[in-house]
Amino acid sequence: xxxxxxxxxxxKKLYKKVHKDVYSFRLKKMKPSDWVEKNIYxxxxxxxxxxxxxxxxxxxxxxxxxxxxxxxxxxVIAIMKAAQIGITQGVVIPGMLYVIAEDPAGMLFxxxxxxxxxxxxxxxxxxxxxxxxxxxxxxSNVIRKRNQRTGDTDFSKEYAGGVLIVEGMQNADxxxxxxxxxxxxxxxxxxxxxxxxxxxxxxxxxxxxxxxxNLAKTFYISTPTTKSESxxxxxxxxxxxxxxxxxxxxxxxxxxxxxxTKMEDNSFAGIVYKLDERNRLIRESVHYRCQSCGGExxxxxxxxxxxxxxxxPTATAAVENYVSYKINGLAIPPGFxxxxxxxxxxxxxxxxxxxxxIDKLKTFKNIRLGETWESIGETPQIHYLMDNQxxxxxGTVPDELSEDDGNGQIVLLTMACDxxxxxNEDSQDVRLDWELLAxxxxxxxxxVDQGSIGSFKRTRDKSKIERERDWQRKKWTYQHGxxxxxxxxxxxxxxxxxxxxxxxEISAVITTIDVGxxxxxxxxxxxxxxxxxxxxxxxxxxxxxxYRSSSRDTRIVRPSREAKDLYIVExxxxxxxxxxxMRLLKGDDGYQPSGxxxxxxxxxxxxTLRGYFRHYExxxxxxxxxxGKVIGYRWEKKTSQSQNHYFDVRIYNLAARExxxxxxRKSDPNLRTxxxxxxxxxxxx
Numbered sequence: 001x002x003x004x005x006x007x008x009x010x011x012k013k014l015y016k017k018v019h020k021d022v023y024s025f026r027l028k029k030m031k032p033s034d035w036v037e038k039n040i041y042x043x044x045x046x047x048x049x050x051x052x053x054x055x056x057x058x059x060x061x062x063x064x065x066x067x068x069x070x071x072x073x074x075x076v077i078a079i080m081k082a083a084q085i086g087i088t089q090g091v092v093i094p095g096m097l098y099v100i101a102e103d104p105a106g107m108l109f110x111x112x113x114x115x116x117x118x119x120x121x122x123x124x125x126x127x128x129x130x131x132x133x134x135x136x137x138x139x140s141n142v143i144r145k146r147n148q149r150t151g152d153t154d155f156s157k158e159y160a161g162g163v164l165i166v167e168g169m170q171n172a173d174x175x176x177x178x179x180x181x182x183x184x185x186x187x188x189x190x191x192x193x194x195x196x197x198x199x200x201x202x203x204x205x206x207x208x209x210x211x212x213x214n215l216a217k218t219f220y221i222s223t224p225t226t227k228s229e230s231x232x233x234x235x236x237x238x239x240x241x242x243x244x245x246x247x248x249x250x251x252x253x254x255x256x257x258x259x260x261t262k263m264e265d266n267s268f269a270g271i272v273y274k275l276d277e278r279n280r281l282i283r284e285s286v287h288y289r290c291q292s293c294g295g296e297x298x299x300x301x302x303x304x305x306x307x308x309x310x311x312x313p314t315a316t317a318a319v320e321n322y323v324s325y326k327i328n329g330l331a332i333p334p335g336f337x338x339x340x341x342x343x344x345x346x347x348x349x350x351x352x353x354x355x356x357x358i359d360k361l362k363t364f365k366n367i368r369l370g371e372t373w374e375s376i377g378e379t380p381q382i383h384y385l386m387d388n389q390x391x392x393x394x395g396t397v398p399d400e401l402s403e404d405d406g407n408g409q410i411v412l413l414t415m416a417c418d419x420x421x422x423x424n425e426d427s428q429d430v431r432l433d434w435e436l437l438a439x440x441x442x443x444x445x446x447x448v449d450q451g452s453i454g455s456f457k458r459t460r461d462k463s464k465i466e467r468e469r470d471w472q473r474k475k476w477t478y479q480h481g482x483x484x485x486x487x488x489x490x491x492x493x494x495x496x497x498x499x500x501x502x503x504x505e506i507s508a509v510i511t512t513i514d515v516g517x518x519x520x521x522x523x524x525x526x527x528x529x530x531x532x533x534x535x536x537x538x539x540x541x542x543x544x545x546x547y548r549s550s551s552r553d554t555r556i557v558r559p560s561r562e563a564k565d566l567y568i569v570e571x572x573x574x575x576x577x578x579x580x581x582m583r584l585l586k587g588d589d590g591y592q593p594s595g596x597x598x599x600x601x602x603x604x605x606x607x608t609l610r611g612y613f614r615h616y617e618x619x620x621x622x623x624x625x626x627x628g629k630v631i632g633y634r635w636e637k638k639t640s641q642s643q644n645h646y647f648d649v650r651i652y653n654l655a656a657r658e659x660x661x662x663x664x665r666k667s668d669p670n671l672r673t674x675x676x677x678x679x680x681x682x683x684x685x
Contacts, residue, residue, distance in 0.1 A: 029102050031069050033062045036094040039101070043131040046089075046124060048335075053094065057333045059306050060244050061090030064325060068095055068182070068217060070103060075214060075321035076206075078235040079221045082329035083367035084336065087221055092184050093124050095219070096164060100137055104161025105181035108208060112190035114168030118154045120186070121166055125157075169201075181212045188222035188231045201231065214321070226362075227372040239324025240313035244331055246305040250295030254312060257330045259346075259369055261291050269294065271330070273343050279352040283340040288330070299339045306331060329368040342368055382613045384582055389599045392501065394606045395449045397438050398598070400501040405592055408441030411683035412660065413448070415494055415508040416652035418645045419478070419518050421456035429475040430518075431456035432486045433645040434493060436508060437653040441680040443594030448498060450606060450646065453486045478521040487525050494534060509535065512656040514648065515566065516540040526565050535663075538563070539655050541571040557658045567662075569655045575619070575635040578650060582616065618644030 030038070033055055040053040055062045064087070067074045081087055092109070099107055111117035129135050140151030140158050151158030155166040165178060169191035183205055185191070191201045209216035222232035243256035260270040269291035274282045288297040297305070311325060329342060345368065349360035362373040392398040399410045414437050421430030431454030438446040454476040476484045497505035515522040515538035522538060529536040539557075556574055560566040581595035592598075602608050619635045619642070637644055661679060665672050674682075 029070065032065045032095065032098045032102075035098055035102055036065065039132055039134070040094045040097065040128060041132045043127060046127050046131070053090075055090065056303075056307060058086035058090045059309060060311070060325075060327055060331060061086060063311055065091045065095050065098075067219075067323060068098060068103075070215075073214075073321050074323045075216065076218045076220070076235065076239070076319070076323070078232060078239050078322070078324040079219070080224055080232045080236045080324070080326045080370055081221070082327065082332070082370040083223045085327060085329065085332055085370075088120070088124070088186060091219070092186055092221065093120075093128055095182075095184065096125065097129060097132065097134055099182055100157070100159045100162075100164070101134060104159060105212075106162040106179060107164045108178075108180045108183045108205070109164060109166050110169050110183070110185045110191075110205075112168065112187040113170050114155075116187070117166045117168050121154050121157075178208065179211050180208050181216050183209065183216075183218045185218070185220045186222070188220045188235075189225045189229070190222075191231055202235070223367055223370060224372040225366060227374040230372045233372050235322075236324040236326060238318045239315075239322040240317045241315040242311040242313050242323070242325045244309055244325075244327045245312045246297075246309050248290045248292060248295060249297060249301060249305070250290060251293035253290070253292040254310070255290055255292055256312070256314075257288075257328060258291065259328065259330070263291060263294065267294070271339060271343060273340075275352070281340065281343055281347060286338075286340045286343050288339070299334075302331075303334050306333070326370060328370045382582075382609075382616045384585070385597060385599065385616060386609070386613055388597055389601060389607065390446075392446075392600045393603055394600045395498070396600070397448050397498050397500040397506060398446050398600075399438075399504075401598075402438070402440045402444070402446060405440075405444070405590065405598075406442075407444040407592060408680070409684045410438045410446070410500070410506075411441055411680045412439040412510075412657060413437070413498065413506055413508045414439065414653050414656040414660070415511040416513075416649050416656055417490065417511075418514050418648045418652070419522060420645060421454060421476075421478075423478060423518060423521075427475075428477045428479070429456045430454045430478050430486060431476070432490055433649055434490065435646060435649045435653060436493075436498065437650070439657055441684055442592070443676055443680075444592045444596045444598065446598045447600065447607070449600075450612060450649075453489045478518050480521065480524055490525075494536065507534075510656045510660045511536045512539045512567075512652045512659065513537070514539055514652060523563070530565070535660075536565075537656075537659060538566040539569050539652055539659075540566070542568050557655050557662060559662075567655065567659050569651070571651060572633060572635055574651050574654055575647075576621070576633070578647075578654065579621065612646055615643050615646035616650075618642035618647055 029035075036053055037055065038052075042050050042053055044050045049057060064077065064079060066072065067077045079087055079091075096107060096109060099105060109117065109120075111120050126135075129138065137159050138152045138157050139160075151163075157164035157166075162181075163178075165180065169185070169187065185205060206216075206218060209218065220232055220235045222230075224230045224232050227233065245254040245256050247253070248255050258270045260268055263269050269289045272285075272287060272289045274285035276282055287299065289295070290297060309331075317323070329337065330339065345360075345364055349357050349364050351357070365371045365373050390398070390401060392401055397410055397413070402408065402410055415434065416437070417432050417434040419430070419432055422428065423430060431452050433450075433452050435450040436448040438448050440446065455474060456476070474484065476486050478487070479485055480487060494508060494511050497507055499505050511534070513522050513526060513536065515526075526536050526538050540560075555570065556577075557567045557569050560568050577595070581597055584593050584596045586592055586596070599607055605611060607613070618637060620638050621633055621635055657676075661674065661676065664679065665674055
């Protein structure tokens with residue numbers, strides 16, 4: 001329902017009564033927050049809390065809007081915030097009207113894009129201006145042809161003393177055409193860090209204010225995104241980094257609102273809660289635990305605590321006259337989202353007994369906590385894998401277990417290895433790490449056996465006695481036809497008949513060897529199988545591109561042009577797939593999804609935590625950034641000392657399966673598009 005014309009006229013008269021002379025009152029201007037509470041009226045169309053605007057709902061907005069006051073020395077004001085916390089309603093919209101009415105000057109308002117900016121003007125600025133009786137201040141400064149005035153559009157508001165320009169963050173090329181004193185950059189993280197034509201967006205924005213010097217005001221406001229792409233966090237860090245504090249009703253200390261923090265006794269403060277026996281949230285248990293005294297703070301006190309809250313700086317501004325604020329969703333006014341609802345969202349991102357949902361966790365940190373998402377590297381969690389150890393022994397193909405699990409027959413056995421060690425003129429000391437993998441009809445895998453051939457150890461992994469006796473140790477080599485060569489031992493594994501639970505014996509169908517290192521000697525071994533029925537191929541990562549594009553998938557394997565027995569592997573993509581497989585969980589009925597990984601018991605030093613499973617957390621997934629944008633992802637070792645050999649071996653085993661399918665498709669025109677499911681069906685018949 002629109003505000004009646006009578007009410008609008010009353011607002012106009014009230015405004016004129018308070019300010020009889022539109023020029024003289026400028027000499028004794030009110031603070032912006034006081035002016036807003038006396039003049040800004042919200043209709044039901046704009047707010048569920050209709051009536052004159054009051055800062056008692058969002059008291060944290062008061063100090064921020066008062067930065068507009070001409071006597072305030074602030075030059076740049078950054079607000080890094082949770083979503084829907086009331087900054088646009090309490091700062092941006094009334095702030096623009098304050099400038100128009102009290103301190104006219106050129107203004108720039110920017111939102112995520114031009115459509116969002118236009119929507120903010122139509123659905124927020126215009127209705128508030130009208131219901132507050134301020135619409136008549138918007139008028140053309142110039143009479144156009146045929147006596148037409150066009151000073152009130154979605155993208156331009158003219159008034160005595162200036163003009164409000166409305167633009168989108170993506171339209172940087174339009175910013176060089178005008179000069180303004182005040183800028184409101186809402187949703188600043190939607191802006192590109194750098195415009196290809198114009199350069200730094202911040203420099204471009206602040207460059208429009210040069211003629212106003214220290215009188216200029218720039219408000220950067222945004223819910224943050226990823227750390228590498230965020231525009232708001234760098235500006236926040238340049239300021240004094242103020243946090244919203246409450247006075248604890250128990251100990252009377254001032255405490256910044258935090259979601260969770262560890263105390264000295266290793267317990268947690270911030271939001272705490274309890275779950276029932278079915279891991280469901282007990283809503284009434286949710287409360288805030290003071291990080292100073294450990295006292296309980298109920299959500300029912302939020303309104304009063306916000307009213308008496310204060311902003312407290314946590315740093316010295318790196319740049320003079322830069323002020324910055326950070327606030328999370330715990331302070332959202334009562335009646336919007338509750339703490340219990342926030343906990344439910346948190347639990348959806350961190351389900352009990354299941355892998356973290358990265359996308360939901362990122363969203364929660366951004367929009368609820370007002371924090372950037374820092375992709376420090378996604379590391380697979382090995383405890384999920386160790387939970388998948390089953391009741392079969394290494395060296396035995398669990399064909400009956402596969403049937404019992406509902407995964408059908410074992411239809412393919414693959415072998416893969418990774419080459420490590422040192423070979424130079426002065427020293428030879430190598431180790432070949434290998435694994436045999438069984439692939440079931442459904443795509444679920446069963447690790448059959450793993451081990452190492454050779455003697456190589458990193459210096460840091462050797463004991464003091466081993467280091468002292470190192471010269472006495474038998475050392476292996478990749479040289480062919482000499483004592484201590486690893487190749488005869490590995491050939492025995494490749495050609496071995498492996499016993500199944502059912503009593504039958506089967507061999508590996510395809511073996512892949514990483515030829516990225518020790519290439520010449522590895523290729524000689526592969527070539528020795530050229531005229532054999534045994535399929536042994538070389539694999540190596542795609543060296544042309546060391547990251548996976550964030551925009552598309554590619555073929556996992558492709559034949560190399562340099563050799564017929566060599567395949568190129570998109571290792572970053574396969575590692576993404578493997579990381580997903582590592583998170584897979586069995587259903588309550590025992591169902592195992594395709595890609596699920598089974599392992600035998602730890603016996604005789606095989607499948608141990610340190611010697612095997614730790615290798616699966618030796619790498620992390622990190623962003624590849626160009627010109628401030630994430631263009632893809634790469635996997636890399638967490639540290640130079642991290643062990644990742646069996647992680648790599650599993651990659652080559654997954655590649656082996658895809659290579660075998662590729663060869664099968666090429667061998668028979670009728671199988672050119674055969675899928676794993678179709679192949680499995682053929683093999684099981």
